[in-house]
Amino acid sequence: GFLNFIKSLAHSMQLDFWHPDSAHHVVAEVDVDFQVKADQSRNVQSLLEQNQIHYEILFHNLQEEIEKQFDGARHFSSKHSYKKYNDWDKINAWTARMAKNHPKLVSRIQIGRTFEQRPMLLLKSGKKKIIFMDCGIHAREWISPAFCQWFVKQATKTYGKDEVMTKLLDNLNFYILPVYNIDGYVWAWTENRLWRKNRSNNSNTDCIGTDLNRNFKSFKTSPHSSEEETKVVATFIREHLSSIKAYLTIHAYSQMILFPYGYTFKQASSHDKLNKVAKGAVDSLTSLYGTKYTYGPAATTILEDWAFSRDWAYDEGIKYTYTFELRDKGKHGFLLPESLIKPTCKETMVAVKYIANHVCLKHTF
Template identity: 60%
Template sequence: VHLIIRIYFSFSTKPAIFMDCGIHAREWISPAFCQWFVKEALSTYGSDSQMTSLLDQMDVFVLPVFNVDGYDYTHKSNRMWRKTRSKKSGSSCIGADPNRNWNAGWCTIGASSNPCSDTFCGYSPESEIEVKNVADFIRRNKSIIKAYLTIHSYSQLLLFPYSYTYDLAEHHSELLKVAEGASAALRSLYGTRYTSGPGATTIYPAAGGSDDWAYDLGVKYSYTFELRDTGRYGFLLPESEIKPTCEETMLAVKYIAAYVQKNLY
């Protein structure tokens, strides 16, 4: 069961931003940020002019924990679990990588067809119920969703399509400009440096990702955040880094949101 939080302050159908956290179970800083975003949006509405303007003019859909069963498993059994927890009759291997399961160059590069692999692409596109439900939601609302943001860790990167091909996206120049502006906004708080660029050349080629799928669906402003750090702690980011990570990431998300708000298409 998914809980998608819709932050809105009027009942009209407005342009929207969709943001999800926790696709990969072990990336705990990701769900922490989605919760931080919701808290900040609700508590600063009316006092923060940028947030107030955003929520007056746009809806924000927030999925705090995408991979609920996997996330629960990391708390109870295996802290480093990445995949979903789906089962297939006849196989002893559990789950698929929900960020290799989208119908965007599915299982062609940077993904595995081995069900035991951490990057298993699944038995078919959208075979994972989590992916299917979110894809259905975005498809139903694609006329209003103008930006897609997915929050991961780690590496301090701000990525955009494509990851399933080395070809540049149609809107590459604009996507790069926005990413670099958002990275600069993030850096302004604590000096944390992010690298911006297409997924395939900036981190590694990987087919079946949600940002590529959303972009190909028509959501132009499609971005993947890889939050702190660059490897010292990795997925085991200490509690002391939660607040500064969320604070600086908020600046980048607000930068992208403000740009989208001014450049609706």
Template identity: 40%
Template sequence: SSYYENYHSMKEIYHWMEAVVKVHSDLLQKIYIGSSYEKRPLYVLKAIHVRERDRTMTTLLEHFDFYVMPVINVDGYEYTWSHPSNRLWRKSRSSHGNSKCIGTDMNRNFDAHWCGPGASHFECQEIYCGPYPESEPEVKAVARFVRDHKDIIKAYITMHSYSQLVLFPYSYTMNKSKDHEELESLAQKAAKAIKRTTWKTYRPGAGAQTIYLAPGGSDDWAYDLGIKYSFTFELRDTGTYGFLLPPREIKPTCLEALSAVKEIAQHVLQNL
């Protein structure tokens, strides 16, 4: 089975990034945006507009560059491989002060109502917000990259698992954002695109109203920075395998996620 039908170690992912930018040097660039707590490099891939076979992709790539960061939590991800009994490790691998527990929840560490209700100040919790906003070098690197490009970034999408949801701001408050209606209808369109692609059902909704209050997330932070089209995809499945999705489901999950990304990009293009 192919590369895209399996999970890979960090080492393999680094080699893959190196290889794809080499093979597709005319359409891909690898951008170094910083390093992790354990000093691993953090990369963003930039897809440059070129002629494509797929008609909608061609149109979209004519108008937009796509920046993709395959892995933000490089240390945590590596740890799930080197310590297989911790396959479900969520947090970073940083240690602050003299705490007996390791790791900060990166999706509670952005500067968006940081550490309000739905996050924890306690280091041993899975939703530990860290000692201060952007305390994690990985979060700081992403925030800096997005901040530095905020005038050219038209949409921000962060991929998580699991639950099959298309979420939009806010997650830090139950209140609706000022773009609630537009984002809700766009999330609905994205979910419909997924349905057409693989027949899977994804539910659209504002984060706090749909799942739970969760401050310090990258989507809310990007939205408040002025990036209106900000989404979190919670990918497959709905609980049968949960975080341990079988490799055979990776490819269809990518296909349906891509169809949702295209739907969002087309909407952005119509509303430039």
């Protein structure tokens, strides 16, 4: 039926799956979002109709939507803004500025280089026990790096004023990777807005790029053959394992907080604890604007998800590991307008603080 149809369609036409992220993950009773090349769209529509599959066209003109994401005008000013999407040069300059302007709170550490030799920079904020958070592992999920920047801004702005944030930064170290997949992010800004992977060239094929999130599986079996970016992050995490108490990886879209496991239906050993904290995080997130989120173990919540970085980190021994899938549910997909950056970041902030506070209370010193 439907599953076979979608799989054969994906095979015969080059579909770009937005949600779930590949034909392999399509299951019954789940909405599927995909993008088709303009010259194939008529063809695909008639096939859907012949097979009596209900569909709607979300974007008639993708290029128009891409422009709309910048709220009417792409801003060419050189100023960094927390309410706009910033390209890599702006984010890079911003990391240096944050470290310079808040030397007691923020330090900038280079942990390695990407495939294209861009420096991978972590911002470290706070003290003692570590929460590691990465953003932008998939190049087209722009709301993710926007959130990492927002988080650092709030940390520096409210330290000493906001009781919870002050307590968190006094007791925890936040290691924040504002853009994990820098090469892919640059490519998404300059060449192909919907690029997902990194930019390495795979020796055995002429395809460019690897999905860094799935690359953790190969890091587990043979670290040497994995991607540069994965090696850098995984090595850093391994070197700080005894201190890292939580690992958060920020993605888009579908409004979920997921925890291990995604690659198997077996329950994580600390399932109940992970579930309870996820529920608290979702409740606090929803309390701000009523945004509806789902939560649960990845495999049963979205039926098999291959966010290996989260499952890998959990198997390495990090107690609290979560994948955030930020707004929205598919109306804008990866092209969330800039006007929604602020509310999205504010509600996500509440949820991240909830998890961090739980880690803080559980690991008092």
